[in-house]
């Protein structure tokens with residue numbers, strides 16, 4: 001009897017609370033498990049495109065934001081208070097390009113041989129993203145659903161979404177390393193490009209299982225993908241002896257059309273002028289990567305004037321509002337491999353477990369450097385001084401800065417994605433890599449307001465998550481970051497996090513540090 005009465009009471013209070021919270025002025029809001037952040041500077045780029053900045057109050061209840069405004073709300077129920085005086089509260093950050101199943105600092109052989117390091121890496125992984133304020137992550141290539149699900153199932157982890165498994169178009173770059181005879185076995189979900197006469201399928205293959213319709217539908221319905229990704233890779237150092245097929249423009253247009261009818265955005269891996277031109281012609285939704293190949297490296301390495309053809313293309317990409325992820329750190333990370341001080345950067349201790357960090361300082365841990373040295377071609381070899389290789393990498397990085405700046409001036413649709421941990425590079429560590437990526441954006445001339453927009457609401461909108469995340473607005477998830485510094489004044493503010501509120505739970509930043517593992 002008592003229980004029934006109690007349930008009835010709760011029922012009534014829920015109803016009245018819902019009613020009251022929609023009223024303005026002084027009506028009390030009832031919360032069950034709330035957080036009230038008092039006197040904080042609220043900074044949010046909202047769904048309507050307007051940047052809000054005011055000193056006021058934010059109220060959450062369970063995992064939702066229920067109030068944000070200048071006036072202190074009148075409250076009833078259970079809630080904690082955070083004194084936000086002198087603090088800046090922003091929405092949780094969104095990184096729309098991370099590879100959660102890949103390890104920063106270990107290749108496949110190491111993963112097999114060093115299971116202890118693997119375990120501590122994945123144990124720390126979600127915490128490292130949270131340590132730097134990333135509460136929503138999108139993995140564009142879910143090639144290992146088991147690992148992704150393990151991370152998702154942790155009690156404390158960012159919200160994780162994927163684009164399903166990256167779409168491999170028959171005989172493309174991703175499939176090139178395997179013997180043509182075995183490819184059908186290793187890549188059961190390949191897409192058949194019927195417009196390419198070089199691709200001939202054996203009779204044993206049922207073409208219907210490899211159609212655009214089937215592949216895109218599987219991503220949405222079987223793999224829970226909220227997006228899809230494919231690639232146009234026209235080669236880089238080390239791929240000179242490889243042979244692969246590029247997707248045809250027609251198959252890409254078909255994919256774009258199908259993605260549209262399923263309501264998901266399509267990302268195209270494209271880092272060269274030719275690849276981005278292709279992506280623009282096919283009208284893909286998002287170009288993944290900045291344009292670091294302006295043409296052949298030997299022709300363009302020392303050129304810093306953006307050619308007219310390239311300007312024109314970037315202006316078109318901007319005009320079409322195609323999303324654009326510059327991913328500076330793919331190149332900056334390779335540069336940092338040749339900076340011996342990088343491994344001593346104290347930020348690494350917060351995002352990489354100490355056993356992995358110690359191993360990376362060992363002879364075996366220097367594998368990334370040896371690997372890069374093998375693909376120097378005419379540009380460098382193992383005898384070349386590190387500083388020279390680093391400065392060459394810097395001039396490639398400058399290409400991204402110049403092209404991103406042009407796109408930005410043309411009001412392009414920049415989306416924040418770090419591609420962590422590109423090339424399994426320890427210099428692209430989870431969380432911290434995103435912060436370093438932000439610094440590159442600022443160097444490319446992006447304003448701090450637009451950076452915040454790109455790392456919150458723009459990502460949310462592009463991936464259809466803006467009903468839940470991306471701004472501080474009533475009804476959205478209670479994912480909030482409290483900073484000690486104003487992120488509209490200094491990019492360093494993103495490394496001055498005091499608290500992270502994740503799904504309505506409060507954590508001190510230090511809780512997420514790898515030093516606590």
Ligand SMILES: [Zn+2]
Nearest residue numbers: 097099140419
């Ligand atoms: Zn990537």
